[in-house]
Amino acid sequence: EVQLVESGGGLVKPGGSLRLSCAASGFMFSYYNMNWVRQAPGKGLEWVSSISSSGSYIYYADSMQGRFTISRDNAKKSLYLQMNSLRAEDTAVYYCARGDNGDYAWGQGTLVTVSS
């Protein structure tokens, strides 16, 4: 069974940093592209970033470019999102999602709250 378990969320002050992790199991992690998608409270889904199976290709939404860094460790079957210079509008549930072409398997999400 495919399992994606996010962790690392929490309360952080504006301007602060946080590193999210996603632990994968039940499939060959190194074969799949991976993604982060977020959802602000009461709002819709927003694509954040994607990384290819090898880590060679990385993409970001414009509003995250330069502040967020996606990475992966295939040996540890883990996906990461380093978030710097956090703003109140980054408050959201962050979902880890496996796959490409929209064919996603989703984790349960981790809540990030940016507030003073």
Add this chain to the structure above:
Amino acid sequence: QTVVTQEPSFSVSPGGTVTLTCGLSSDSVSPNYYPSWYQQTPGQAPRTLIHSTNIRSSGVPDRFSGSILGNKAALTITGAQADDESDYYCVLYMGGGSWVFGGGTKLTVL
């Protein structure tokens, strides 16, 4: 700024058929945009229904179908059930690795 449009809300009677759409502010949606659809109930993670226009994700009942209708992507639910009452999101591939979600449609079954 690319905007992906969805109906904010829709209602359907139990057993009825409903078609939700996903459009672009600046272009017609084609399979090149890999339109995909997700279902989400409050407090839960999204569930993938359809990807690449019309490919049903594993375990999704065949009463959910995807297509291109006119200049939009469409999700059709045939024989709506009470537990289909959810938020539905589409996403489109914009090229260069970038994806944009629509604002979502809140579907009521009553």
